Amino acid sequence: MTTLQPAPIPDHVPPELVRHYDIYQRLHGDGDFQGWFASLHDQGYPDLFWTTANGGHWVVTRGAILSDVLTQPQRFSSRVQIVPRERSMATPPFPISLDPPEHTKYRAVLNGAFSPKVVTPLGEEAGILTNQLIDGFIERGECEFMGEVSRILPITIFMRMVGIPYEHRDKLLALVDEMIRPTQVEANDAGAGLADYARDTVRQRRASPGDDLLSRLCQATVDGELLNEDQLTGMTVLLLLGGLDTVASVLGFTMNQLARQPEKRRQLVENPELIPKAVEELLRRFPVSSLGRIVTAEMDFHGVQLRKDDMVITPTMAHGLDDREFEHRTAVDFSRKVVFHGSFGNGPHRCLGSMLARVELRAFLQAWLPRIPDFRVKAGVDLVVDTGMVVALHSLPLEWGSES
Numbered sequence: 001m002t003t004l005q006p007a008p009i010p011d012h013v014p015p016e017l018v019r020h021y022d023i024y025q026r027l028h029g030d031g032d033f034q035g036w037f038a039s040l041h042d043q044g045y046p047d048l049f050w051t052t053a054n055g056g057h058w059v060v061t062r063g064a065i066l067s068d069v070l071t072q073p074q075r076f077s078s079r080v081q082i083v084p085r086e087r088s089m090a091t092p093p094f095p096i097s098l099d100p101p102e103h104t105k106y107r108a109v110l111n112g113a114f115s116p117k118v119v120t121p122l123g124e125e126a127g128i129l130t131n132q133l134i135d136g137f138i139e140r141g142e143c144e145f146m147g148e149v150s151r152i153l154p155i156t157i158f159m160r161m162v163g164i165p166y167e168h169r170d171k172l173l174a175l176v177d178e179m180i181r182p183t184q185v186e187a188n189d190a191g192a193g194l195a196d197y198a199r200d201t202v203r204q205r206r207a208s209p210g211d212d213l214l215s216r217l218c219q220a221t222v223d224g225e226l227l228n229e230d231q232l233t234g235m236t237v238l239l240l241l242g243g244l245d246t247v248a249s250v251l252g253f254t255m256n257q258l259a260r261q262p263e264k265r266r267q268l269v270e271n272p273e274l275i276p277k278a279v280e281e282l283l284r285r286f287p288v289s290s291l292g293r294i295v296t297a298e299m300d301f302h303g304v305q306l307r308k309d310d311m312v313i314t315p316t317m318a319h320g321l322d323d324r325e326f327e328h329r330t331a332v333d334f335s336r337k338v339v340f341h342g343s344f345g346n347g348p349h350r351c352l353g354s355m356l357a358r359v360e361l362r363a364f365l366q367a368w369l370p371r372i373p374d375f376r377v378k379a380g381v382d383l384v385v386d387t388g389m390v391v392a393l394h395s396l397p398l399e400w401g402s403e404s
């Protein structure tokens with residue numbers, strides 16, 4: 001992977017707040033990116049620090065600071081969300097790139113797409129699909145979980161929802177992967193490729209509407225006006241980025257964990273009614289997204305001087321893995337009371353697909369655990385975490401049955 005040369009440290013950044021942090025640096029080992037993030041404080045990283053990587057930006061490591069950034073859009077704008085900022089797309093995801101009050105009315109257009117009436121049947125489909133996928137490899141006694149399950153299940157559900165043909169899956173996955181976890185930080189045109197795909201889809205739906213979400217968005221109005229082609233293209237890009245990748249990534253980290261903790265698995269196999277609570281705890285323990293914001297005015301923020309146009313990265317791990325928010329933060333404890341974990345963000349942009357994500361994760365575990373209750377990560381495997389705005393395991397080889 002190519003990353004940019006370190007940026008010079010600006011005058012307003014005190015040297016004691018500078019630390020190494022490259023959001024695109026791959027991690028090797030047991031696949032526990034979130035545990036690694038939690039260890040930053042033990043290594044003396046401050047609650048809010050500056051890195052010279054990827055154009056130079058602030059990084060938040062505490063839940064309280066994360067909430068303050070995400071709930072104050074007038075001070076921390078979503079206008080730029082990616083580092084280095086030059087990687088921002090010409091047609092940005094929409095309306096996530098707007099701030100309130102404009103954002104609010106366009107978000108309302110998307111709300112109906114994620115109502116319980118829409119989402120509940122998708123959960124049933126996820127359960128059926130999980131069983132079909134398992135049928136394909138259960139006898140083999142092994143699978144590469146990311147390729148054979150994780151990257152197929154949520155995407156299939158999502159593609160049905162938006163009416164995108166299944167044959168486009170591999171092409172789209174490659175574009176989304178390169179956009180979120182680039183192998184080339186400089187000279188990256190995956191964003192343009194994704195926007196082109198979205199624009200073509202929008203044009204096609206406008207010309208011949210169907211009964212899918214994208215066709216309905218093409219008919220939606222805000223202040224009495226239909227959305228224009230750029231707005232619809234940006235909305236499609238947002239749905240692609242939100243729907244194709246995040247659930248797949250959480251599934252991977254969840255299964256890596258369960259594969260290593262037989263007693264947790266057994267708890268869920270013997271008490272399947274615990275699964276909804278377990279999903280919440282797994283979402284807390286394995287957040288995957290880092291959110292970018294741009295500072296709108298000079299300010300003193302948690303004792304640190306921020307300057308207009310500074311970029312701030314808020315890894316959602318900063319909440320769920322914060323020892324001020326959760327005792328024994330790296331332990332997975334299904335009896336833990338999780339009121340708020342921050343893994344779906346906070347403030348005006350908090351995740352619209354959170355109910356769909358929860359429904360899919362529950363349906364997956366309810367289908368998998370009775371059929372393959374005992375499984376493990378293949379011995380001696382070095383797991384690679386592809387990092388970026390959403391982190392994900394590159395692959396996860398699992399096996400079950402007697403050890404060879």
Ligand code: HEM
Pocket residue numbers: 070078095096097107110158238239242243244246247250288289291292316343344345346348349350351352353354356357
């Ligand atoms: C476990 C899975 C998921 C995680 C961890 C997740 C995480 C997030 C986070 C952290 C945000 C806030 C972004 C920001 O503040 O800049 C967000 C926003 C969003 N997510 Fe998700 N997401 C997940 C699943 C989904 C799914 C399945 C969809 C839809 C298919 C989706 C659609 C969206 C949309 C549309 C927004 C933008 C909301 C807005 O700007 O108002 N997400 N998601």
